[in-house]
Amino acid sequence: MAAISINVSTVKPLGDRVFIKVSASEEKTAGGLYLPDTAKEKPQVGEVAAVGPGKRNDDGSFTPLEVKVGDKVLYSKYAGTDIKLGGDDYVLLSEKDILAAVS
Amino acid sequence: MAAISINVSTVKPLGDRVFIKVSASEEKTAGGLYLPDTAKEKPQVGEVAAVGPGKRNDDGSFTPLEVKVGDKVLYSKYAGTDIKLGGDDYVLLSEKDILAAVS
Amino acid sequence: MAAISINVSTVKPLGDRVFIKVSASEEKTAGGLYLPDTAKEKPQVGEVAAVGPGKRNDDGSFTPLEVKVGDKVLYSKYAGTDIKLGGDDYVLLSEKDILAAVS
């Protein structure tokens, strides 16, 4: 059985999906972001590694995305699909699950 | 592991999202707002800290938002994503969860 | 902690929302409205105190509302958000939850 070997740089999201490298997090940083442990939707921080061409319109064109490679973003922790690649955590999600760009 | 340090002024909401600083609240103020403890949707008061470009249309344009930075707003308490930043409470939510501007 | 003080006249509903002063009600009035206690949706009477600009369209325009300030309206009792302001009851709801104008 052949092993499935996938390189991070070859991941091309489809449609309005975004491929994000999950940032290491601490529960609380000095003067930084604190993500409270509540029953509400939890945000997570990551860096955009690849973006899809956008939402496909009926005429075959694409509505471009707002985020681009390199953007630091806040996204919903429970959205999308987790992927581990070479020891790092990634997530594939729709742009609508990205809450904000941060820097 | 690098700490995630995010500055309030760098948060740029996506789409129709709004970044709101939660106002300190009292249960009842003299002649002011009283938010009754019922089974119904609860409103909360906050000040708009940043706004997204608006809802993205199919042609790539944006439908602008009604609220702007500095507006005091009433929003649904159970909507959006809570974020604590430097000891203050913030919330990221869609403009449709904002009920009214107040002043 | 600063108290949140909000004046009724400063409440500006967003989108297609309407700000309504709840009318005092009696179970049955002589020749007047009787709201039966059934399992079905219950109507309530109120007076429009402020209206939003209307539903926002994709091009940034608004579809104007049918009701205006001063209209007496029947609305669904379980819709919207209750707010008490200076001892009076108000409700913030979408125009689609208003059933009829009465006078």
Next chain:
Amino acid sequence: MAAISINVSTVKPLGDRVFIKVSASEEKTAGGLYLPDTAKEKPQVGEVAAVGPGKRNDDGSFTPLEVKVGDKVLYSKYAGTDIKLGGDDYVLLSEKDILAAVS
């Protein structure tokens, strides 16, 4: 506390809503309508007392309704909002809950 007094002739339904005077019914009429007691949606007979301007379109225009004041209609018994006014039964519902006109 002021009593809420509403006159039937002043009820103006909003949007595509219709104000209907519920007809007195018998379980079975000679050669007439019989509404079987099944688990399925039950029809009821009434007379249109007032109609809204129609469904509001994005450009502010209205799509006119099919029914008009005086029409006898069959509607779904479980739809809409019951209102008793001066001893008579009325119902406020969307035109889509009207099944047919009868005469």
Next chain:
Amino acid sequence: MAAISINVSTVKPLGDRVFIKVSASEEKTAGGLYLPDTAKEKPQVGEVAAVGPGKRNDDGSFTPLEVKVGDKVLYSKYAGTDIKLGGDDYVLLSEKDILAAVS
């Protein structure tokens, strides 16, 4: 209390609704239709007695229906509203619940 007397010929369905006279059925006919007793949606046979003007479009026009008075149709047994009129069974349903015309 006045009896509600409705004549079959006066029933005018609204919108995309169809008024159907339910055909008498046998469990199995020689070389004919057999409707198996399964957990799946059950078809029933009937004859179209009256049709609505079609689905109402935003500009007030109607999208005409595919079936016409006199058509024999297969429809979903659990759809619509049953009505008994002068000893016969009728059903009022949306055209989308009609599966096929048969003859």
Next chain:
Amino acid sequence: MAAISINVSTVKPLGDRVFIKVSASEEKTAGGLYLPDTAKEKPQVGEVAAVGPGKRNDDGSFTPLEVKVGDKVLYSKYAGTDIKLGGDDYVLLSEKDILAAVS
């Protein structure tokens, strides 16, 4: 009571519905199709016996279907309505429940 006699050739599906003769199946065929017994949606094989005119558009035109009479198709086993006609199994379903054409 008159028996309902329906001939296969007279079944005319409405809208985007397709009338399919269910193919006899074996659990596994040599080098052929095997439909595993899992919790997921199960495909079934059949031959198209009749097709509707297509999905009705607002202007009264139809969007034509992709399949035609005689096509062998894979469809979702749990979709649509089963009909037995003269000892053979048929199914009436929407074209969207057809997964693929095969030959």
Next chain:
Amino acid sequence: MAAISINVSTVKPLGDRVFIKVSASEEKTAGGLYLPDTAKEKPQVGEVAAVGPGKRNDDGSFTPLEVKVGDKVLYSKYAGTDIKLGGDDYVLLSEKDILAAVS
């Protein structure tokens, strides 16, 4: 009873469906893809064997797909319909359930 014999090369997906040959997987590959066993949506790797013409538009045209035959793709493990053909695993799913192309 005639056996159903289907050849892989004859499968033509309808609409926006994609026919995918499931890739053999290992729990973890050296420097490769690791699909963690969490409660979240699980991705799976496969190779596109056939594609449909695209989503059908109202005017009968098709919105073409983004993937093509031969593409290696990540898709949601719980989406679509499993089919075993000649000892190999295939899946038929909508393009929207494909997360990304990889190589």
